[in-house]
Amino acid sequence: MVKLLQNSGVPIYQQIAEQLKTDILAGRLKEGEYLPSIRGLAKDLKISVITTMKAYEQLEAEGLVTASQGKGFYVNAQDSEMLREQHLRKVEDSLLEAIHAAEIAGMTDAELREMLGTLLDMKESQEDL
């Protein structure tokens, strides 16, 4: 379920949103299923109501869930195109992080490209086995 880190630097609401998003994209939370009630989740996670609410609002803004008056938030149908876009964004984020790390390590762009190439080759050869 949801694991929260108090001192990770990532806001709590974002941690909740990310973990629920992963559950939705992986199909563990299915279309039409309701998320836990805002105040129920706040109680279970020992956090404030507003933090949970903000997490849910973020999921709603991303089109993953819909708020239904008086009933809470339910999971939307995930169309494959949007799903792919979500995954693409994740790849982009991870690559940006790698670029940042490379800058710190003083790697040149060419070295970074080479490393990516090597990693892809390694993965390919592993799959061939």
Next chain:
Amino acid sequence: MSESRKSKNITQAENACEDTKWADGKRLEKEWPGRAGSQAIRARNLQKKYKGFELSVPQLEVPKGFATALIGENGAGKTTLLNLLTGIRLDFKGEISYFEQQEKMSDSVQERIGYTGPGCYFLPHWTIGQVEEISSLLFTNFHREAFRTLCEDLGIDRKVTETVKKLSDGNRMKLMLAAVLARNTELLILDEPASPLDPLMRDKLCDMIREYLEQGAGERSVFFSTHNIADMENVTDYAIILEHGNIVEAGFVEDLKEKYILVKGEAEDAEKAREILFSISRSAYGFEGICLARNLDRLAGMDIATETPTLSQISVAVMKANTRLKL
């Protein structure tokens, strides 16, 4: 009170209004469509004068369905404000209304509110059994069974013949909480509930507040005062910061965390940063301070690191900034 102090207070209040996201229905609706609920308490133009102290609150809203913290230094007027809101003091100017129908204070409104005070309102010679007896006479919504279970839960596992005066401060607070939570209410007003409690019980108090809110499914609200912000941070949805009788900041905690940013930087930039930051503390190694997010651009060119502040850090910064104004 001197004329100059008075005019200073007014400017301060105006500044706060300009800066603050009030829980005003219309603004809320625009910015927080999901939260545009009604208010548990609405107050307008509250004024209460004591010798050397004046509480002046042009506008106050406690949002329904949330836990709201009233934060302020000792002597900021927290208890005075809560006494006006609970009807303990009636000699004040201004208007207060309660719940969705915006009712005035009455017996039926009282019945829907639970209150614990900074002292103990049970007489010293009452026994725990008598507290139960008297509470059930006073309130039609008092559940004896619930009271006994709560006493057990909270570890007041004393005999019913134990008198109130023999209980420790912490246990007296627990007894008041048990008596209040044994009633079916819609609003809790708690004056410094955490103060006499040990860390374990403070944690339990937070749990109880969350559980109370959950059972209400958006219909119940809690309004508590505290100067232990750090202990209550994880249960606070909306914060109201009071300073010398004026509300200097109010808003949903997640909004405040976007409005203010914690900035750390190099010692050589401290002097320049001091003019831009909302509050700052300096050392030989650098500076740390709270910056209004909209002023962050003005720090461009400095080597800084930023972080989301905690509610404690925001509160201390706001309190410091406003204390300085009066010096």
